Amino acid sequence: MESHKLSVRVEKLEKFLRFLTSAKTEIRYSSMPVESIVQKYGKGLSFLADCAKRNSGGQGWPSAWNESVASRAAGEGFSKKDLDLLYGFGGGFGATDTEGQLSHISLYLGLTAEALKSAKEEREKKSRLYQMLGTFAGIASALLLC
């Protein structure tokens, strides 16, 4: 179960990384507004889909993003550290000119890639640990039964 959670976190961070890359491309080449970016590329993550829904319902960007992260992202497999990263990203997304936005996204691409790397390492380490624990538990129970 715990191992599955770690895999989910890796998967979600990968999806967020893809979202950031798409957002960077759209901002650089088409100046697409933030709401449209979230609507177009946010389908893979439930908190992004929720944010898009809130936006189209008339809710402003910062509150829609923050509420979606608070209500959906936590249950989606992101860690507390990841949530802080998401809040930070939402706070600056759309707030500056193109150059500023490209730098902002590049920064968060780096931070997310780092989080992804540590999530993968944690998954590897812990899944090995859980495997060993499972093996030992099996041997222990076999010995007890004998």
Place this chain on the structure above:
Amino acid sequence: MDERNKDRFDEASEGTCERVRKILQALPRSIKQEAQEIRLRVGRPVSVCCPEGVRFVRKDGRVSDVPDSGCLVSDRDDLESSFRILCSYSVYSHENEIRNGFVTLRGGHRAGICGTAVYQNGAVSGLKDVSSINIRVAREIPGSADSLLERLKNNIDAGLLLAGPPSSGKTTLLRDIARQLSNGVSGTVRKVAVVDERGEIAGVCRGVPQNDVGLCCDVLDGYPKADGIMLAVRCLSPQIIICDEIGSEREAYAVEQSLNAGVGVIASIHAGSVGELLRKKQALSILATGAFASVAMLESSPLPGHIAGIYRTGDLIAETGRGGSAHFCGNPGGIHGIA
């Protein structure tokens, strides 16, 4: 009509931060119906400009003629927050507009933004420290061009220059002319191209014209007028090109090219009177292109688009030749006798 103006005010007030918006939307209906502009300035009372003058917005949702302690004062956070709302939280997607000092909102309303200019390579690249915002409430008056089109009939295809002082309704008329010509309301349906440099005619927001400019109308949004006219002539095969406030040499050249391609141009220009129009060098060079068969002179009135007179361009140029530009002596109602 009044009900629609009230809705238009509420729509325009959506461009302000929540604190200010709530109070603006609670204003009396009569104020909303008349309001032309909503003004926010850092550390100053929020005001609404009406035809009778400036009204200061009070915290209790009423207005006063003089500012007092009960007035709603907007602070820096209000301005910053409103600025982000005006940009749909995507400042980067409005860079060009911001450089030009305005943002077009959903509904065709235009927000003028004032702050400190940021220079890069000798040109304004953006602005910082937003100090004031002026939201101009867009009004559509369908039918405002009825009498003009009725009098000009097919002469409109030979080009029309609308001249008038500020707030005389030049843009309102251009918008209605675009709608009527491209819908075929008065005669056959024409292919119309609107070159909307400042987004005031069609008020395009995310590709959708917020004002009704008709069914057969192409909108070149944000294009400099000269470039837009040339592009329309080359690529859109319009019968009529409509644009606002022309005057530069490049624009005069583009208008001439349009004439050579057989495309009629309907445009507007600032001028308080015929005499003032004929004293303007750029107006004369535009009239000399031959692209405008008629000039319609507008005058300030409570109802936008009130026509003071319609003149044949040839007569006006002849008047200039006789030295009549200083004190225009022709029929003040123009050759079509409209006054």
